[in-house]
Amino acid sequence: xxxxxxxxxxxxxxxxxxxxxxxxxxxxxxxxxxxxxxxxxxxxxxxxxxxxxxxxxxxxxxxxxxxxxxxxxxxxxxxxxxxxxxxxxxxxxxxxxxxxxxxxxxxxxxxxxxxxxxxxxxxxxxxxxxxxxxxxxxxxxxxxx
Numbered sequence: 333x334x335x336x337x338x339x340x341x342x343x344x345x346x347x348x349x350x351x352x353x354x355x356x357x358x359x360x361x362x363x364x365x366x367x368x369x370x371x372x373x374x375x376x377x378x379x380x381x382x383x384x385x386x387x388x389x390x391x392x393x394x395x396x397x398x399x400x401x402x403x404x405x406x407x408x409x410x411x412x413x414x415x416x417x418x419x420x421x422x423x424x425x426x427x428x429x430x431x432x433x434x435x436x437x438x439x440x441x442x443x444x445x446x447x448x449x450x451x452x453x454x455x456x457x458x459x460x461x462x463x464x465x466x467x468x469x470x471x472x473x474x475x476x477x
Contacts, residue, residue, distance in 0.1 A: 354421050361413050369406035373399055428456040432463065439463075444471035 376398035428450045438446040444467050448460040 357417060357421075358414065361417060362410065365406055365410045365413070369402045369409075372405070373402035376402065424453075425456065428460060432456060432460065435463065435467075439467055439470070442474075442476075444474060444476075 377395055428448075431448050431450065435446045435448045446467060447464050450457050450460045
């Protein structure tokens with residue numbers, strides 16, 4: 333008996349342009365949220381540090397509360413933004429996958445007139461074009477009477 337070797341990933345950037353655009357967008361959002369929250373935290377800390385009415389312990393507590401508040405704001409801003417980007421990016425894959433599946437099922441039943449339409453820039457645009465070419469050739473080879 334020959335044991336089948338498990339699939340070993342040889343390349344992580346399969347669709348270099350798409351994957352790098354996705355990572356860049358997420359990085360920019362995280363960086364923007366971090367910069368904004370850092371600026372707000374710095375402003376609050378500067379305001380509290382130069383308040384002469386506060387003693388040392390009260391000053392420390394005020395600074396810690398400021399940092400905790402900023403971290404909470406950062407988290408509350410980052411979660412919906414990352415969620416939105418994740419849903420948007422996954423839609424660019426899942427949407428065409430559903431259309432590919434329906435079209436391939438129709439082609440499998442003998443309806444070679446089916447074509448896949450995807451938006452320009454969708455992740456599976458090249459695959460859809462290849463399947464459309466295949467369906468075209470099958471339709472030419474096996475015309476319906």
